[in-house]
Amino acid sequence: MNKHCATIAICLAIAMPAVAAENHGGDVVYTKPVKSVLFSHKLHVEEKGLSCDMCHARTFDMQALKAQENADFTMKSLVEGKYCGACHNGTMAFASNTRCAACHTGVKGGGPPRGGKH
Amino acid sequence: MKQSKHDLGSTKNEGMENVPMEERRQFLKMGLAITGIFAGGTIFSAVSVIDRVFASSEEFTAQYPYKPHYGMILFQNRCVDCERCVAACAETNHVPHEGYRTRILMKEMPDAVGLKREFIPVLCNHCNVPQCTRVCPTKATYKDPVNGIVMMDTSKCIGCLTCQEGCPYNARYFDEHRQAVDKCNFCFDTRLSKGEKLTACAAACPASCRVFGDLSDKGSDLYKAIHQLERPVWVLRPEAGTKPSVFYTKDTSAVAFK
Amino acid sequence: MANGAETAQLTLNGLESMVTTRLKSGSMGYYFLLLLCGGLVLAAAGLGIHAMVAGHDKYYNVYREVPWGILISTYVFFVVTSTGLCLVSSIGHVFGNQDFMPIAKRSVFLSIATILSGFFVIAFEIKIPWRMAIYNVISPNLTSNIWWMGTLYGVYLAFMFAEYVFLLLDRHKPAVFCGFSGSVAGIAAHSNLGAVFGLLMGREFWHGPYMPIYFIASAMMTGCSVIILFHFLGYRINKEEMPVAMKKALRVTAKLGVLLICVILFFTTWKMISGLAGRPAGKYEAVMALLSGPYAVNFWVFELGLGMLFPLVMFIRSKGENLKMMFSGALAMIVGIFVMRYDLVVVGQIVPVYHELGVNEYKHLLSYAPSLYETVITLGGFGLTAFLFLLGEKLFAGHKVEENH
Numbered sequence: 045m046n047k048h049c050a051t052i053a054i055c056l057a058i059a060m061p062a063v064a065a066e067n068h069g070g071d072v073v074y075t076k077p078v079k080s081v082l083f084s085h086k087l088h089v090e091e092k093g094l095s096c097d098m099c100h101a102r103t104f105d106m107q108a109l110k111a112q113e114n115a116d117f118t119m120k121s122l123v124e125g126k127y128c129g130a131c132h133n134g135t136m137a138f139a140s141n142t143r144c145a146a147c148h149t150g151v152k153g154g155g156p157p158r159g160g161k162h
Numbered sequence: 163m164k165q166s167k168h169d170l171g172s173t174k175n176e177g178m179e180n181v182p183m184e185e186r187r188q189f190l191k192m193g194l195a196i197t198g199i200f201a202g203g204t205i206f207s208a209v210s211v212i213d214r215v216f217a218s219s220e221e222f223t224a225q226y227p228y229k230p231h232y233g234m235i236l237f238q239n240r241c242v243d244c245e246r247c248v249a250a251c252a253e254t255n256h257v258p259h260e261g262y263r264t265r266i267l268m269k270e271m272p273d274a275v276g277l278k279r280e281f282i283p284v285l286c287n288h289c290n291v292p293q294c295t296r297v298c299p300t301k302a303t304y305k306d307p308v309n310g311i312v313m314m315d316t317s318k319c320i321g322c323l324t325c326q327e328g329c330p331y332n333a334r335y336f337d338e339h340r341q342a343v344d345k346c347n348f349c350f351d352t353r354l355s356k357g358e359k360l361t362a363c364a365a366a367c368p369a370s371c372r373v374f375g376d377l378s379d380k381g382s383d384l385y386k387a388i389h390q391l392e393r394p395v396w397v398l399r400p401e402a403g404t405k406p407s408v409f410y411t412k413d414t415s416a417v418a419f420k
Numbered sequence: 421m422a423n424g425a426e427t428a429q430l431t432l433n434g435l436e437s438m439v440t441t442r443l444k445s446g447s448m449g450y451y452f453l454l455l456l457c458g459g460l461v462l463a464a465a466g467l468g469i470h471a472m473v474a475g476h477d478k479y480y481n482v483y484r485e486v487p488w489g490i491l492i493s494t495y496v497f498f499v500v501t502s503t504g505l506c507l508v509s510s511i512g513h514v515f516g517n518q519d520f521m522p523i524a525k526r527s528v529f530l531s532i533a534t535i536l537s538g539f540f541v542i543a544f545e546i547k548i549p550w551r552m553a554i555y556n557v558i559s560p561n562l563t564s565n566i567w568w569m570g571t572l573y574g575v576y577l578a579f580m581f582a583e584y585v586f587l588l589l590d591r592h593k594p595a596v597f598c599g600f601s602g603s604v605a606g607i608a609a610h611s612n613l614g615a616v617f618g619l620l621m622g623r624e625f626w627h628g629p630y631m632p633i634y635f636i637a638s639a640m641m642t643g644c645s646v647i648i649l650f651h652f653l654g655y656r657i658n659k660e661e662m663p664v665a666m667k668k669a670l671r672v673t674a675k676l677g678v679l680l681i682c683v684i685l686f687f688t689t690w691k692m693i694s695g696l697a698g699r700p701a702g703k704y705e706a707v708m709a710l711l712s713g714p715y716a717v718n719f720w721v722f723e724l725g726l727g728m729l730f731p732l733v734m735f736i737r738s739k740g741e742n743l744k745m746m747f748s749g750a751l752a753m754i755v756g757i758f759v760m761r762y763d764l765v766v767v768g769q770i771v772p773v774y775h776e777l778g779v780n781e782y783k784h785l786l787s788y789a790p791s792l793y794e795t796v797i798t799l800g801g802f803g804l805t806a807f808l809f810l811l812g813e814k815l816f817a818g819h820k821v822e823e824n825h
Contacts, residue, residue, distance in 0.1 A: 078242065078244035078246070078368060079244055079245065080244070119417075119419040120419045123419055138276075141418075141419065142417075143277045144240060144241070144369065144417075145241075145242065145243075145279040145280050145281055146277055146278075146279070148242030148243060148244070149243075149279070150242075150243035150266070150268050150279070150281060151243050151244065151245045260477065261484070267780070267781050268781065269778055270780055282777065282779060284774070296561075296563045296564065297563075297564050297565065297616070297620070298561055299552075299555075299561055299566040299567035300552070300555035300559045300560070301555075301560075301561045302555070302559075317551075318551065318555045318559055319551065320546055320549065320552040320555065321546055321547020321548045321551075322547075322552075324566050326484070326487040327488065327620060327623065328620050328623075329773070330621065330622030332484065332485060332773050332774065335484045336476075336477070336484075336487070336547060338477055341547070342548075398774075398777070399622060399776075401621075401622070402621045403621050404622075
């Protein structure tokens with residue numbers, strides 16, 4: 045399954061490099077165990093230039109929110125180098141146990157004062 | 163396959179060093195800590211924490227006025243705005259959905275170096291010179307003589323809302339169900355008085371952002387987190403002169419997850 | 421004394437027939453106005469009680485960050501007016517300045533009417549007013565300016581009431597005593613109202629020792645305009661020619677008004693400059709909201725234009741003779757002062773307490789606009805003043821003061 049996805053991804057990446065960017069998985073917002081963790085394909089693929097297989101070869105399936113079904117999708121695992129922590133380990137990218145608010149984007153995203161009528 | 167030319171090795175690890183921290187360092191070198199807040203690029207108040215929160219260093223080493231003297235320190239960098247604290251607070255204290263006793267504020271700085279967003283949890287600061295209790299006409303809100311918690315006696319509240327005007331922390335709201343102003347009381351009635359050691363929010367926090375405890379207990383984590391010189395500790399709105407029992411800090415060491 | 425004895429001899433029947441004849445002397449317009457004002461008061465009371473029962477949050481536009489709205493500012497307006505009426509009128513009959521003597525009775529009556537209107541409005545703003553009646557007495561907080569203000573205004577009302585009764589009975593000495601005590605209570609109460617705002621640390625627009633003083637000065641300014649307005653109207657209603665002494669009294673009142681407008685202009689100028697110089701955090705944003713932000717029209721047109729400059733010109737150009745000019749100046753001034761109070765209360769709250777923190781939630785100024793309920797209750801307050809004024813004119817036959825005391 046993983047391999048299968050990776051193959052498609054690679055094919056896509058090679059066959060139509062220009063379109064590839066648009067065919068990535070978009071934004072994934074995790075809700076478990078805590079709400080509002082944002083993973084952005086745009087950032088990782090378009091801006092940072094990472095290839096699909098860097099993630100989709102082993103670490104993640106091409107199915108949004110699949111990872112969060114696993115009981116070990118926690119910070120402890122990340123720090124141990126699983127999931128996002130495979131890269132977010134302090135050498136390849138900033139470590140998972142720093143810069144919390146980079147991945148955690150917040151439940152409400154900041155609105156007008158609550159209780160206010162405008 | 164080699165579609166990406168990106169050299170991952172060169173990807174910098176910017177770590178925790180965002181702008182405010184750098185500026186703080188500068189001040190720390192001068193033996194000072196930041197008690198103000200970082201406002202759009204300028205730190206407007208840099209005074210020794212000890213002098214700012216208590217009138218003088220002597221007072222600082224002297225006894226805290228209450229026993230236990232409940233307080234809290236918030237590790238601002240650890241908050242991820244998961245809002246479990248807000249939910250736990252609402253459930254424990256029957257806070258109606260229109261109101262809140264604690265909430266998380268979000269600060270975004272698109273131009274910042276590294277981290278561009280931070281969350282700031284706010285709650286009643288249980289001030290040691292509270293303005294709300296001074297302005298209340300009927301003593302419906304008062305500072306508990308034993309533990310220093312700013313309490314509400316709902317039966318006396320006339321709903322003039324002057325305490326809301328007086329609070330520099332927006333910690334109060336009028337609760338139509340209670341028919342009185344409502345605010346955080348460190349879960350005194352719902353938890354502390356029943357033998358629990360933590361407030362609902364501190365207990366619910368998965369990121370150990372909120373450290374609750376007794377300021378007068380020198381062995382407590384809270385005491386140790388505040389009475390040190392390695393990390394800056396500050397309070398919100400020091401210029402209001404209310405001398406809060408709620409402190410803020412950021413730790414530079416990586417958070418340990420269990 | 422002879423007069424007092426006469427009053428004592430009045431029988432109830434006599435009184436009744438006197439009152440009915442006086443009331444029946446009004447024109448159709450008079451009754452229409454009376455009814456209209458009465459209707460407004462009833463509507464306001466109805467909506468106010470409904471909001472109280474069904475929950476203020478549903479019908480008022482005030483909210484957590486802006487807990488005080490137009491009802492508080494209207495209350496402030498009415499008590500400012502009442503205190504002003506009391507102070508200006510007491511210059512005559514308490515402190516013995518003959519020129520101010522003729523305006524005493526009507527002014528004292530109006531100061532009662534306006535403070536009652538103030539209480540009427542605030543009763544619907546305070547969420548649980550009946551608790552106030554109990555706990556203000558059994559659980560007083562002596563450090564609370566609100567407590568002092570409420571208590572002292574209670575005392576003030578009692579003295580003003582007694583003073584008016586003594587004036588009616590023509591018992592000068594006790595009237596002077598009550599007038600004096602009322603003025604003292606009024607000044608104390610009113611400066612405490614200023615302190616309610618002025619002593620709040622962390623509300624930069626209000627904070628400062630300046631507030632209590634400003635409140636007293638602006639009360640006197642308001643008093644002058646209200647005296648001119650209602651005396652002019654009073655003589656209109658009773659269709660009488662104004663006696664010379666009364667004209668003279670209004671002339672000095674207008675002069676005093678000019679002086680006080682200048683004082684308030686001075687205060688306002690420095691308040692604005694102090695909010696600009698060095699851009700004091702919190703205050704600067706509020707002052708800018710007034711000068712060039714969402715409250716600029718309120719400030720330039722209403723506060724400054726109608727509230728101060730236009731009446732200043734009118735009062736000066738009238739030379740104290742042209743009553744119509746003085747009347748239009750006074751009317752404009754009252755409108756301006758109402759807006760002044762509104763801005764004072766609302767602009768003091770629009771800079772969020774966490775503004776300096778730079779968080780998304782509080783980056784912008786807060787906004788507030790009165791709801792329908794709040795507006796009607798405000799109008800009801802004005803209705804009550806007008807109703808009592810109209811009734812008083814007939815009931816007390818134009819509040820005539822006998823000369824030569």
